[in-house]
Amino acid sequence: MAPKVLVSDKLSETAIQVFRNRGIEVDFRPDLGKDKEKLLEVIGDYDGLAIRSATKVTADVIDKATNLKVIGRAGIGVDNVDIPAASQKGVIVMNTPFGNSITTAEHAIAMIMAVARQVPEANASTQAGKWEKSRFMGVEVTAKTLGVIGCGNIGSIVAERGKGLKMKVIAYDPFLSQERADKLGVEKVDLDTLLARADFITLHVPLTDKTRNILSAKNIAKTRRGVRIINCARGGLVDEAALAEAIRSGHVAGAGFDVFEVEPATDSPLFGLPNVVCTPHLGAATTEAQENVALQVAEQMSDYLLDGAVQNALNMPSVTAEEAKVMGPWIKLAGHLGAFIGQLTDEPIEEVNILLDGVAAEMNTKALDCAVLAGLLKPANPDVNMVSAPVIATDRGIKTSTTTQASSGVFHGYVKVTVKTAKRERSIAGTVFTDGKPRFIQIKGITIDAAIGQHMLYTTNRDEPGIIGTLGVTMGKHGVNIANFTLGRSESGGDAIALLYVDGRVADNVLEELRQTGLFQLVAPLEFDV
Numbered sequence: 001m002a003p004k005v006l007v008s009d010k011l012s013e014t015a016i017q018v019f020r021n022r023g024i025e026v027d028f029r030p031d032l033g034k035d036k037e038k039l040l041e042v043i044g045d046y047d048g049l050a051i052r053s054a055t056k057v058t059a060d061v062i063d064k065a066t067n068l069k070v071i072g073r074a075g076i077g078v079d080n081v082d083i084p085a086a087s088q089k090g091v092i093v094m095n096t097p098f099g100n101s102i103t104t105a106e107h108a109i110a111m112i113m114a115v116a117r118q119v120p121e122a123n124a125s126t127q128a129g130k131w132e133k134s135r136f137m138g139v140e141v142t143a144k145t146l147g148v149i150g151c152g153n154i155g156s157i158v159a160e161r162g163k164g165l166k167m168k169v170i171a172y173d174p175f176l177s178q179e180r181a182d183k184l185g186v187e188k189v190d191l192d193t194l195l196a197r198a199d200f201i202t203l204h205v206p207l208t209d210k211t212r213n214i215l216s217a218k219n220i221a222k223t224r225r226g227v228r229i230i231n232c233a234r235g236g237l238v239d240e241a242a243l244a245e246a247i248r249s250g251h252v253a254g255a256g257f258d259v260f261e262v263e264p265a266t267d268s269p270l271f272g273l274p275n276v277v278c279t280p281h282l283g284a285a286t287t288e289a290q291e292n293v294a295l296q297v298a299e300q301m302s303d304y305l306l307d308g309a310v311q312n313a314l315n316m317p318s319v320t321a322e323e324a325k326v327m328g329p330w331i332k333l334a335g336h337l338g339a340f341i342g343q344l345t346d347e348p349i350e351e352v353n354i355l356l357d358g359v360a361a362e363m364n365t366k367a368l369d370c371a372v373l374a375g376l377l378k379p380a381n382p383d384v385n386m387v388s389a390p391v392i393a394t395d396r397g398i399k400t401s402t403t404t405q406a407s408s409g410v411f412h413g414y415v416k417v418t419v420k421t422a423k424r425e426r427s428i429a430g431t432v433f434t435d436g437k438p439r440f441i442q443i444k445g446i447t448i449d450a451a452i453g454q455h456m457l458y459t460t461n462r463d464e465p466g467i468i469g470t471l472g473v474t475m476g477k478h479g480v481n482i483a484n485f486t487l488g489r490s491e492s493g494g495d496a497i498a499l500l501y502v503d504g505r506v507a508d509n510v511l512e513e514l515r516q517t518g519l520f521q522l523v524a525p526l527e528f529d530v
Contacts, residue, residue: 163186354372369400461521
């Protein structure tokens, strides 16, 4: 029997035809996504569900989807899909992470030009019957310095377009390698240097704890007078109130915003200010982009339903159903190993070596590699998945190598990840016990045996008395319960580590108190998707 797909949002007829050409039965009901009760009534009949943003795939919808195997989102964002519920039900969630890149990059360039020449205000003035040539004195972009914050997929396209406009392009991105920067023809700088030198600043980073308000009042004050700021990435990257004040004071000459901290943006401190161009999140709103993501999701869903091939999955590795049964815990382990190092590394990664020992070497090594890379890159790019991770790693100039070997120790197999930057080398190893639970077995060459929890605390220090007491007393004083406490050292008096599995996130003031003791070289909170 042919697979059956429901398309509950507006997709192009060309995309619908992709399903039909592949022999898949498709019901195109573009308004059904707005009728949750009707969706609940019919969803059990389908193997696949293709959506945009209107359909809300909640836990109760997934519960009723007794035959559903795959959800395909034509676009990047999947806020309208309950991914944990889908994972628990065994439903794959796919998106199309690269279909909007060029369109979003072009919108940023359009904003740069509009702000440079005050196009929207000049248009409104002229159509109102005025002729205010002297009022709208713009600036050329040629020979100006374009500062790109975030030089990943979209940021690198903006950088290339900026160079085409004969701009001097500088880029701040902790994960941008020098090799990749050289290839793009951009100058790699730190954030303070970019703020001080850029005539135009454009943001192309995801919204994370580290990037939220990256252009704070403090950082906006570091910019050169007359700077123009563009945000077509995510709301919340810029302190809108602080930017508004800087525009009113004359320090910032203009801004172009496509995204806002609160959307839909019916009110913003930026509204009504001179030379501020605002658009309603149009970054992906072109005919070509909408067509591209629709075609891509139709092809991906067809490939999976007909051949079992998994692409751009957010909750499943690129492995067959048979492999997944055996590899599941090992893929989880590989992701944890990558995430451990990724959360500790805030500088460009140059090399990643993955050693697969024993039974791990006999598995689908590509899937394990992808899991490591996804874990490694996720702290800086929350949207990364096991399919997009290798592409992003290549774009960032990260060299990845994998070595396999027969079982060489007391474990039936293990995975070891070594990451090199210009400044240091980090390594961690882990295995899966017979109970199916991943464990860390070595960090920095120091042997340990550590259970992995959602919230952990990692410390490094010289091996000396008082460490255990300080950690225990400090945690206890602040009400942090320790579920598991693992210690290790290289030798007496040498390097030592501690790994604590705790019941909740360790607050910043607790971390700072530990750092102030002077006993620790590193105090780092860690989070794992267990």
